Amino acid sequence: MPELRTDVEIIVADVSVEESLAIMCQQGVVILNCVGPYRFYGQPVVKACIANGAHYIDICGEPQFLERMQLEHHTKALDRGVDVIGSCGFDSVPADLGVLYTQKQFKGKNRRLSQPLRTIEPFPSLFSFGLFTKSGPTLEQIEDTCFSVTLFGEGCSEGSDPTQGRPNAKICTQVIGAEPGYVATVSALVQAAVTLLNELHSLPRRGGVYTPGAASHKTSLLDRLHKHSIKFSVRNYQ
Structure with missing residues (x-):
């Protein structure tokens, strides 16, 4: 395998290892999760972000996962002041x-x-x-x-x-x-993250689980x- 060269630090995390996700989230302000299918691999990342104070954004297009995250984690995210914004890609x-x-x-x-x-x-x-x-x-x-x-x-x-x-x-x-898939989704994901970083004061609340529209209408x-x-x-x- 060729050696991966980059000036950006690489943090290796495994969704099946809770400690590795915690270490990743403790070193980031916003986690952009592009690992799917989300119904299999998404929830551990959401939980780790909420537990460790990192905001979360993904490009999920799976309604069942999105609804489950809102039902199970909205209150916890709200209490921790963590914003979880799903489906920030072309799907939505x-x-x-x-x-x-x-x-x-x-x-x-x-x-x-x-x-x-x-x-x-x-x-x-x-x-x-x-x-x-x-x-x-x-x-x-x-x-x-x-x-x-x-x-x-x-x-x-x-x-x-x-x-x-x-x-x-x-x-x-x-x-x-x-x-x-490769251009618009990337633009939407990155701009959603930049907006979250710069305009937390404009979100509906400090923390919670939202759709892109619900989170960013202001x-x-x-x-x-x-x-x-x-x-x-x-x-x-x-």
Whole structure:
């Protein structure tokens, strides 16, 4: 095996060894957990972060794990002042923050939001007809791939009574970005971590288990993402 050379210190930790996770968390402010499947390997890292005072961010796309962490660890994280923010990758950031963006741009009372299937080009995994394999995409494939997520909202315009009649205003927003797995997810994860480091005062509470949208709706994360491969815009407003 070739020797790994880096100027950054490497801390070796094993999810099956509690002490090694504790040592890792004691040396970090924010732990970015990219080791999955999270239902097998995620909870020990969450527990170690909470016990040792390190904030936690992951790129999980497993709803069962995310819900379990919230149910089992929110109170402990809140008591310890540790923020646990799950699903800060492509699986949730475009949709979760896209909803926040749409609500902020809607001029009136928003009632309903919907999101169609993502229109990734070209489709990865099963939808790529073998183009992407377990060995990963080539650099050329990464550079030629992008994603687009469209959200539709409707509600009552400014000045109208939301309890009377049908919604009379609509909005269509779009989230676009670079290749989702190796570029957009990395950007989203890193910018979520930077936001957490710099804007703890803007989070809903000091500590707890949250989604990206719930944690960062009062922060600059949307602006940060807009500068790093993930852009939000209003396509149509009626």
